[in-house]
Amino acid sequence: MHEFDLIARIRARAALRGDVVLGIGDDCALLAPPPGMQLAVTMDTLNAGVHFPPETAPADIGWKALAVNLSDLAAMGADPAWCTLSLSLPEASEDFIDGFSDGFLSLAQQHDVALIGGDTTRGPLSISVTAHGLIEPDSALRRAGAQVGDAIWVSGTLGDAAGALRQWQAGAPMAPALQARLDRPTPRVALGRALRGIASSAIDISDGLLADLAHVCRASGVGARLDARALPSSAALRQAFDAATCLALQASGGDDYELCFTAPAAQRDVIHALSQTLNLPLTHIGEIVTGTGVCCEDVDVAAAGYQHFA
């Protein structure tokens, strides 16, 4: 199977948008951004054996490759618009391409993202995606905006993906609810969009809460104090691990792709209402304080350096 056939196979299934002047098939795609909008651009790569177990289903790989990029757009509050995909495969496989496309394009469709171009090459299994979002000037959620006194919030539950990984690494079967979170993370796009004008900063949790919140603190020139007992956990996580392990996974496990954001205390009711509207738990987990770094009593911070799968 030739490179061009692979491209044609994906192209035939890719949806377009009105702002795509020219999609897959020329030297470049051509796009017409809406007047006055800014672009949010992110690029993330997943490598087999590093970011996912080699036996992961192709559809899950496709989903995740796009999800981790949409999560970055969500963390800026941007509306997803277009993406490019570069897929390196050890050998051309129709089955892989079809499964991969199922996962990738179903998530793209959910968020009205047009696949506009990319590359297929021979090489060890690796997927790079560049995602483009649209956002009005001065409305992006940045890491640098956290203020002393702001409340720290997190969406959903923490530690589930890392819990699945822990089971996999131990050679145990993964609990289905945890595995679903590892394989098919949900980018919190609607939440990010809704937080414009409400949150003072935001980041998505890919490296673990403590590590990612530390990025926010560094960028904002502040510190953070977390209440370990407030960190949200799923029933599946509590069922699978003892309390101390749960807490370590919640604080330091990556790959959940929940949003961690800060907001003035006065936004508390607005955020609770948003949680209802989106049907998504939003939990107050701490405060921004003067100083540097993230303080979280009862957590072994030495375990904070989550390094994904391998």
Next chain:
Amino acid sequence: MHEFDLIARIRARAALRGDVVLGIGDDCALLAPPPGMQLAVTMDTLNAGVHFPPETAPADIGWKALAVNLSDLAAMGADPAWCTLSLSLPEASEDFIDGFSDGFLSLAQQHDVALIGGDTTRGPLSISVTAHGLIEPDSALRRAGAQVGDAIWVSGTLGDAAGALRQWQAGAPMAPALQARLDRPTPRVALGRALRGIASSAIDISDGLLADLAHVCRASGVGARLDARALPSSAALRQAFDAATCLALQASGGDDYELCFTAPAAQRDVIHALSQTLNLPLTHIGEIVTGTGVCCEDVDVAAAGYQHFA
């Protein structure tokens, strides 16, 4: 060496532009495209052992990873603006990063391209780049515009990169002039820009003249007739190979990143003048005809499927 250190090391050297609202360091970059301009977007990946010999100097890898993407922008006639870089490395190496950055950023600087984000991951050596260019509406050079009766032109000389590769594959030393073309291709950005309004179609030669021109023919619904004796060659190529081998390399060798374009016959003098202005040979090599496919007497077309390095 940690991922964030690698990013910091590249970030410290990346130049910015006035239209970059937020560069490397947040979940996304933020860009403000000039009003009324369209975006040209392309993404290409280079894998070690597939697209370049593993022993290639890091600076040359960096150069080439950006060059092949700028070449796609050139083929559309777009002005390069921004790029993102995803770099997978087997191990974190300051020496590799510094060399790679030398090559990558020196080419970026030549074309006023801002590196705005990306990713560094652990994995087999692989480089993905997404490049963004700006172009006025309705002025892009597309593959689909070739008309029967148009002249076919090519820039520079053909077959040099493939000649170097041929020598490398034979275990012979590469002629320096040929190796330079393989390792440090020149994206024909100024030419692409100048061809707006003159050329009816364009493509860059990455897979070989015959294969790439065939893409133009397919997209335009036309055929092409090439004059094999007109194909331009370098003195270095003629010195290294016999005439038949030269011709095969010129017709079918990839990785030259010259532009092949079509233009109405009436543009002949304008194109000759452009060649003078740019100090770049532009050679009339054939005609667009009715029918399908590319006809080039005296060339063994079976050799046309150039598959890069491996």
